[in-house]
Amino acid sequence: MGQKLLRFVKVIFFISVFSVYNVFAVDTNYYVGTGMFDVTGPATEINMMGYAKGSQKSNGIHLRQYSRAYVIKDKEKDTSVVFVSIDACMVSTAVKMQVAKRLAALFPGLYNETNVCISSIHTHSGPGGFHQYILLDVTSLGFVKQSLDALVDGIVESVKIAEGNLRPANLHVTSGELLGANINRSPTSYLNNPEKERAKYKYDVDTTMTLVKITDERNFDVGMISWFPVHCTSMNNTNGLISGDNKGLASHFFERDMNPGQLPHQVSFVAAFAQANLGDVSPNTKGPHCMDTGLPCDTATSTCNGRTEQCVASGPGRDMFESTLIIGAKQYEKAKELYKQANITGLRLSGPVDFRHQYVDMSNYKFQLPTGKNVTTCPAAMGYSFAAGTTDGPGDFDFTQGTNSTNKFWSVISGFISKPSQKQVDCQKPKPILLNTGEIDVPYAWQPAVVATQILRVGQLIITALPGEFTTMSGRRMRESLTQVFSEEGKVTNATVVLAGLSNTYADYIATFEEYQKQRYEAASTIYGPHTLSAYLHLFKKMATAMVEGKSMDVGPSPPDLLSKQLSFVLPVVFDSAPLGYDFGQPLEDAQASYKQGDLVSVRFVSADARNNLMTNLTFLTVDKLSSDGSWTTVYTDSHWETKFQWSRTSTLLGTSSALVSWQTSSRDPTGVYRITHTGYHKALLEEPKQFSGTSRKFTLTSLEWSYTPNDEIISFQPRD
Ligand SMILES: *[C@@H]1O[C@H](CO)[C@@H](O)[C@H](O)[C@H]1NC(C)=O
Ligand SMILES: *[C@@H]1O[C@H](CO)[C@@H](O)[C@H](O)[C@H]1NC(C)=O
Ligand SMILES: *[C@@H]1O[C@H](CO)[C@@H](O)[C@H](O)[C@H]1NC(C)=O
Ligand SMILES: *[C@@H]1O[C@H](CO)[C@@H](O)[C@H](O)[C@H]1NC(C)=O
Ligand SMILES: *[C@@H]1O[C@H](CO)[C@@H](O)[C@H](O)[C@H]1NC(C)=O
Ligand SMILES: *[C@@H]1O[C@H](CO)[C@@H](O)[C@H](O)[C@H]1NC(C)=O
Numbered sequence: 001m002g003q004k005l006l007r008f009v010k011v012i013f014f015i016s017v018f019s020v021y022n023v024f025a026v027d028t029n030y031y032v033g034t035g036m037f038d039v040t041g042p043a044t045e046i047n048m049m050g051y052a053k054g055s056q057k058s059n060g061i062h063l064r065q066y067s068r069a070y071v072i073k074d075k076e077k078d079t080s081v082v083f084v085s086i087d088a089c090m091v092s093t094a095v096k097m098q099v100a101k102r103l104a105a106l107f108p109g110l111y112n113e114t115n116v117c118i119s120s121i122h123t124h125s126g127p128g129g130f131h132q133y134i135l136l137d138v139t140s141l142g143f144v145k146q147s148l149d150a151l152v153d154g155i156v157e158s159v160k161i162a163e164g165n166l167r168p169a170n171l172h173v174t175s176g177e178l179l180g181a182n183i184n185r186s187p188t189s190y191l192n193n194p195e196k197e198r199a200k201y202k203y204d205v206d207t208t209m210t211l212v213k214i215t216d217e218r219n220f221d222v223g224m225i226s227w228f229p230v231h232c233t234s235m236n237n238t239n240g241l242i243s244g245d246n247k248g249l250a251s252h253f254f255e256r257d258m259n260p261g262q263l264p265h266q267v268s269f270v271a272a273f274a275q276a277n278l279g280d281v282s283p284n285t286k287g288p289h290c291m292d293t294g295l296p297c298d299t300a301t302s303t304c305n306g307r308t309e310q311c312v313a314s315g316p317g318r319d320m321f322e323s324t325l326i327i328g329a330k331q332y333e334k335a336k337e338l339y340k341q342a343n344i345t346g347l348r349l350s351g352p353v354d355f356r357h358q359y360v361d362m363s364n365y366k367f368q369l370p371t372g373k374n375v376t377t378c379p380a381a382m383g384y385s386f387a388a389g390t391t392d393g394p395g396d397f398d399f400t401q402g403t404n405s406t407n408k409f410w411s412v413i414s415g416f417i418s419k420p421s422q423k424q425v426d427c428q429k430p431k432p433i434l435l436n437t438g439e440i441d442v443p444y445a446w447q448p449a450v451v452a453t454q455i456l457r458v459g460q461l462i463i464t465a466l467p468g469e470f471t472t473m474s475g476r477r478m479r480e481s482l483t484q485v486f487s488e489e490g491k492v493t494n495a496t497v498v499l500a501g502l503s504n505t506y507a508d509y510i511a512t513f514e515e516y517q518k519q520r521y522e523a524a525s526t527i528y529g530p531h532t533l534s535a536y537l538h539l540f541k542k543m544a545t546a547m548v549e550g551k552s553m554d555v556g557p558s559p560p561d562l563l564s565k566q567l568s569f570v571l572p573v574v575f576d577s578a579p580l581g582y583d584f585g586q587p588l589e590d591a592q593a594s595y596k597q598g599d600l601v602s603v604r605f606v607s608a609d610a611r612n613n614l615m616t617n618l619t620f621l622t623v624d625k626l627s628s629d630g631s632w633t634t635v636y637t638d639s640h641w642e643t644k645f646q647w648s649r650t651s652t653l654l655g656t657s658s659a660l661v662s663w664q665t666s667s668r669d670p671t672g673v674y675r676i677t678h679t680g681y682h683k684a685l686l687e688e689p690k691q692f693s694g695t696s697r698k699f700t701l702t703s704l705e706w707s708y709t710p711n712d713e714i715i716s717f718q719p720r721d
């Protein structure tokens with residue numbers, strides 16, 4: 001047989017394979033790429049962002065934080081949008097601006113701040129310090145560059161990965177009701193909304209989960225995004241382990257399910273559980289009780305005997321880990337059910353990819369209310385109830401608890417607190433002003449004045465980038481208003497408006513005008529005054545109208561770049577040392593020789609400050625299983641729910657520390673021989689950090705005749721591998 005004939009046969013073979021492939025291909029409406037990357041911040045010594053609790057410092061990892069990116073590209077035009085959901089408390093202006101700058105340089109003419117939306121899940125268990133405005137960095141003792149860099153680098157990496165795997169795809173949207181996973185934490189404020197409006201809704205929280213399923217041209221699974229409003233405050237303000245809380249866990253479960261055999265940082269199917277209108281929505285479904293007496297708190301004031309500290313909401317679990325598991329599993333299971341049916345009963349998205357973006361100076365936005373009255377927003381200010389915190393985490397903003405002398409950052413800046421002008425007092429009424437942040441910029445701005453507003457569109461799907469925490473009713477008003485614009489003026493059949501909470505700028509809370517009158521926490525934190533929500537409704541409606549009319553928006557004033565001015569009072573790692581007679585990584589308390597399925601395995605290692613190297617895209621621990629060929633295979637990392645990396649300083653003077661690595665085994669873990677490892681970096685005085693690694697003894701895991709695992713009654717989740 002000649003060379004020519006062989007080539008002919010080869011060509012015929014490829015043509016037939018190609019045709020068979022094409023027969024199975026389905027029509028697709030978009031190009032989609034997905035990417036996920038580690039954004040875990042410093043796991044030791046840095047204050048967690050969210051509860052504003054000075055003593056809540058990071059001391060290990062339960063679940064790593066990730067950025068989940070979705071690039072969606074129009075098939076006809078050259079328009080793309082990027083939606084990113086990150087496991088962080090919020091997106092700061094600094095994060096958004098840095099990411100936009102980096103993406104604009106990497107993909108010239110393709111991406112900038114206008115078509116990239118970064119939304120956050122609002123976990124209260126991630127290290128802070130990534131803000132450029134003072135008030136938001138107070139509890140972290142100022143700016144923490146490592147926190148900012150971890151977020152920016154990881155988000156950019158996730159978008160690069162997504163951009164690198166763009167492929168023809170379909171998106172289907174569907175929604176369903178999820179009950180028992182959220183409650184209103186300011187029900188008395190909600191009741192101040194007009195009765196006629198409340199009568200339109202069954203509950204005082206939104207209970208709808210909206211989900212987008214992404215499949216490729218062969219109907220293979222690519223990814224999903226879901227939106228559901230609930231605070232990520234299942235882990236309470238005593239937790240120091242980095243965690244994505246209930247939403248981070250739901251993503252972890254969904255991704256394990258769809259990526260069998262893959263470790264968390266290797267997954268290709270990306271599942272975001274994004275945030276929505278969560279302002280007044282708590283996951284602590286047992287509701288608030290007095291910690292000392294167990295009785296319900298006073299509802300209107302959330303106090304016990306007139307004091308806030310004891311009034312805390314918890315549940316539904318017996319402790320915060322179980323509560324996280326239950327609320328996370330509920331979201332995961334609902335999403336799985338919706339995902340299955342989305343491409344059968346859901347709406348297949350079709351139509352243009354589009355976006356609008358505008359910066360707005362919210363400190364002085366003048367506009368006309370639908371009633372005809374001309375009103376204005378005010379310079380930012382926090383009301384008194386802000387300091388009281390919420391029932392998810394009662395306040396101890398340092399100055400109210402008399403601990404300001406221990407917080408250096410606070411003492412330096414407290415001298416600059418300004419007295420509100422009469423105009424400001426009138427504008428913010430009835431809010432009694434505690435922190436007049438909008439009228440001071442010494443040493444630099446305290447809260448944002450310029451806010452990003454943005455809408456992304458993918459056919460019938462309208463993603464509304466909310467620059468803060470909209471309460472339930474505030475979100476409903478926004479959704480109704482935009483649905484009306486798109487369906488009536490834009491003639492978009494089945495327009496589906498989703499609210500992407502905590503996107504692009506963190507401008508605190510947004511309560512309705514009626515809720516504002518009650519001045520509970522959410523209202524006290526509605527920083528631009530009583531007309532804040534109405535201003536956003538006005539702005540977003542203008543933007544939606546411009547979109548359906550094909551008109552552009554003014555760019556608006558640029559937010560300031562304050563990164564060169566940042567103050568930081570966080571002490572860097574000076575040195576680490578190992579106790580006399582020990583090496584870094586050596587077990588201090590080794591594993592037992594054998595365990596039964598269901599046992600907790602734990603090993604304490606000589607460790608060092610985890611800030612020496614964040615181990616991004618790596619792990620501080622592994623659980624390895626011995627294979628028949630004598631090699632070790634990693635089955636768990638520090639990002640698995642089953643493991644914990646708990647760090648503690650043993651002597652500040654000597655620079656010694658230890659790490660407790662634990663693994664909750666279960667009947668799903670095959671019996672066999674295992675070991676646990678711990679890796680990190682240690683720093684000698686005035687030297688660069690060096691890597692260390694240590695291993696436990698080998699141990700066996702044996703089976704249980706009667707199998708019981710602590711979590712089985714709660715979650716039916718079964719990894720397929
Ligand atoms: C941002 O990117 C969009 C889309 O490529 C482009 O139309 C717009 O002019 C860019 N804006 C800026 C400020 O660079
Ligand atoms: C946090 O949760 C733990 C249980 O996991 C509980 O013991 C503690 O009292 C809670 N603390 C607060 C302030 O809610
Ligand atoms: C729906 O999606 C699944 C993948 O999740 C695919 O296997 C199935 O063929 C799709 N069904 C239809 C009707 O397109
Ligand atoms: C879209 O809207 C039409 C008309 O309102 C309705 O009949 C149809 O069921 C909707 N489709 C989906 C998938 O919701
Ligand atoms: C509100 O402002 C508009 C112009 O912005 C003006 O035409 C109108 O008369 C004002 N209304 C009132 C009641 O002052
Ligand atoms: C906290 O600091 C402020 C400003 O320096 C001071 O006026 C106040 O008395 C301090 N509070 C306490 C309880 O020490």
Ligand SMILES: *[C@@H]1O[C@H](CO)[C@@H](O)[C@H](O)[C@H]1NC(C)=O
Pocket residue numbers: 157265266617
């Ligand atoms: C992250 O880890 C994966 C899997 O080990 C590897 O393939 C990838 O190159 C790493 N990416 C970066 C940016 O380090």
